[in-house]
Amino acid sequence: MRFFACCFLIAVTGCQRERRDLRPAPPDTALLGIASRQSELEPGGPQSQPSASNPFHGNAFAISEGQRLFGWYNCSGCHANGGGGIGPPLIKQEWTYGGEPSNLFDTIVKGRPNGMPTWGGRIPEYQVWQLVSYIQSLNNQQPKAATAVRVDILQTDPHTIITRQEESK
Amino acid sequence: MRVVVVSVFTTTALLAQQSALDPAGANATAIRDLGAFFLGLLGLIFLMVIVLALIPLTGRHHGIEQEPLARTHRPSERTESKLGTAVGFATAITIVILIGLVIVSVSVGKSAIGTLDRTHSLVIEITGNQWWWYIRYPNDNASLIVVTANELHIPIGRPVMIRGTSNDVIHSFWVPNLQGKRDLIPSRVTTEWFQADRPGRFRGQCAEFCGLQHAHMGLWVVAEPPDQFEKWMAHQREAAVPPSDRVKQRGQEVFLGAACVLCHAIQGTSAAAQMGPDLTHFGSRSTIAAGTLPNNKGNLAGWIADPQNVKPGTHMATVPIKAEDIQPLIEYLESLQ
Numbered sequence: 001m002r003f004f005a006c007c008f009l010i011a012v013t014g015c016q017r018e019r020r021d022l023r024p025a026p027p028d029t030a031l032l033g034i035a036s037r038q039s040e041l042e043p044g045g046p047q048s049q050p051s052a053s054n055p056f057h058g059n060a061f062a063i064s065e066g067q068r069l070f071g072w073y074n075c076s077g078c079h080a081n082g083g084g085g086i087g088p089p090l091i092k093q094e095w096t097y098g099g100e101p102s103n104l105f106d107t108i109v110k111g112r113p114n115g116m117p118t119w120g121g122r123i124p125e126y127q128v129w130q131l132v133s134y135i136q137s138l139n140n141q142q143p144k145a146a147t148a149v150r151v152d153i154l155q156t157d158p159h160t161i162i163t164r165q166e167e168s169k
Numbered sequence: 170m171r172v173v174v175v176s177v178f179t180t181t182a183l184l185a186q187q188s189a190l191d192p193a194g195a196n197a198t199a200i201r202d203l204g205a206f207f208l209g210l211l212g213l214i215f216l217m218v219i220v221l222a223l224i225p226l227t228g229r230h231h232g233i234e235q236e237p238l239a240r241t242h243r244p245s246e247r248t249e250s251k252l253g254t255a256v257g258f259a260t261a262i263t264i265v266i267l268i269g270l271v272i273v274s275v276s277v278g279k280s281a282i283g284t285l286d287r288t289h290s291l292v293i294e295i296t297g298n299q300w301w302w303y304i305r306y307p308n309d310n311a312s313l314i315v316v317t318a319n320e321l322h323i324p325i326g327r328p329v330m331i332r333g334t335s336n337d338v339i340h341s342f343w344v345p346n347l348q349g350k351r352d353l354i355p356s357r358v359t360t361e362w363f364q365a366d367r368p369g370r371f372r373g374q375c376a377e378f379c380g381l382q383h384a385h386m387g388l389w390v391v392a393e394p395p396d397q398f399e400k401w402m403a404h405q406r407e408a409a410v411p412p413s414d415r416v417k418q419r420g421q422e423v424f425l426g427a428a429c430v431l432c433h434a435i436q437g438t439s440a441a442a443q444m445g446p447d448l449t450h451f452g453s454r455s456t457i458a459a460g461t462l463p464n465n466k467g468n469l470a471g472w473i474a475d476p477q478n479v480k481p482g483t484h485m486a487t488v489p490i491k492a493e494d495i496q497p498l499i500e501y502l503e504s505l506q
Contacts, residue, residue, distance in 0.1 A: 020482075022477045022481045022482055023475070023477040023478070023481075023487070068484070072431070072432065072444045073431060121426075122427070122428050122431060123428050123431065123486070124428060124486055124487055124488055124489060125489075126487070127486060
């Protein structure tokens with residue numbers, strides 16, 4: 001009995017899923033806009049790349065906050081609920097500007113041609129990462145344990161669009 | 170620490186203005202009287218039970234013959250029938266009293282609302298949000314609509330109809346001095362009627378647990394004479410005052426250039442978002458963060474610089490604003506009378 005209680009405690013405390021950073025770390029402004037690069041060519045030789053990994057990976061709270069912000073900042077105005085409309089869909093495998101978390105971060109912060117606004121300097125960095133977490137969760141790139149069983153706007157099941165695409169190949 | 174001291178101080182000051190025992194309208198009076206009736210009747214019954222329980226302790230047993238339990242393990246038939254009669258009588262009278270109390274309670278609930286003359290009522294829409302109140306005075310003429318937050322003005326002597334709903338979870342609208350609780354439910358509209366019979370400032374509170382900052386989801390109801398109310402309404406319909414000097418001008422630039430503009434609206438500027446409270450007449454409101462702190466420059470600076478310190482979990486974003494920009498921003502916001 002005590003063994004199981006210990007296991008439970010370790011499982012609960014060792015898990016980042018429910019962690020809530022109510023007071024986010026000050027923004028790493030050096031990161032804005034240079035989280036990742038599109039070209040391998042660099043004048044003057046390669047320079048050290050600032051590391052940019054999603055600080056909220058696997059965090060259920062960040063994903064749900066991202067979902068809220070997705071509506072508040074009217075991302076759905078162009079991307080609908082991830083399926084695309086005026087803007088491209090956000091549930092896909094081929095990303096025009098890269099599908100890594102750092103690419104998504106850059107796309108939100110810098111904006112992209114043909115309509116994606118530049119959000120850098122407008123929304124705090126931690127909220128950008130929360131949006132990235134949510135977009136990743138739409139693409140099954142977040143741990144199952146952290147993703148909502150039932151997203152309010154989307155019916156998610158193991159057979160998402162991506163796994164269906166893979167099955168049809 | 171300072172925030173804690175301030176909130177303790179303000180909370181004790183506010184308690185006097187949030188009390189179901191100090192009714193300012195017919196609804197609240199009926200509810201207060203009902204409470205007094207329940208307290209009196211049930212207190213009397215409680216005293217009777219205590220007295221009846223004390224009588225056996227005097228040591229004199231009349232009527233009921235107690236036989237040694239060790240021998241029979243059962244009281245005699247005569248004792249049993251007497252006990253049965255007593256328990257049956259007590260149960261019957263309890264049921265009668267309970268049913269009577271239900272009838273009284275329901276009829277008071279119905280009559281308190283029914284006595285209001287609804288023909289010339291004022292309709293106010295209230296939407297609960299985590300953790301603030303969106304308040305709208307609808308009008309067929311769109312330019313006469315008033316939108317504000319966390320501070321409700323009502324005229325005295327005129328019935329008010331609240332049409333309430335919620336944007337996220339279930340909240341409950343409760344101003345103890347004026348009415349009972351009314352839940353605000355997502356994608357449903359609930360209605361509530363009340364009337365203030367005397368002027369005053371009454372505090373309301375969310376009465377349905379709604380998340381981290383449920384306790385800091387307060388609102389103020391300002392009941393005032395009709396002419397003052399109409400003056401307030403006319404003022405609320407106006408656009409925000411433009412910045413009058415260089416500092417406030419800079420403050421407006423900061424507001425429109427930072428994340429503030431993504432959630433808040435200031436009529437008369439390009440800020441038109443509806444996710445957070447409307448700030449068009451922010452300076453005229455008495456509190457910030459839904460009744461959490463008195464509205465003054467110091468509290469506002471603390472709130473903007475670090476909202477999560479004042480109200481952990483709030484959806485107000487921690488916006489990186491340069492230190493030298495905070496003062497102009499506050500000067501501008503406080504000038505929005």
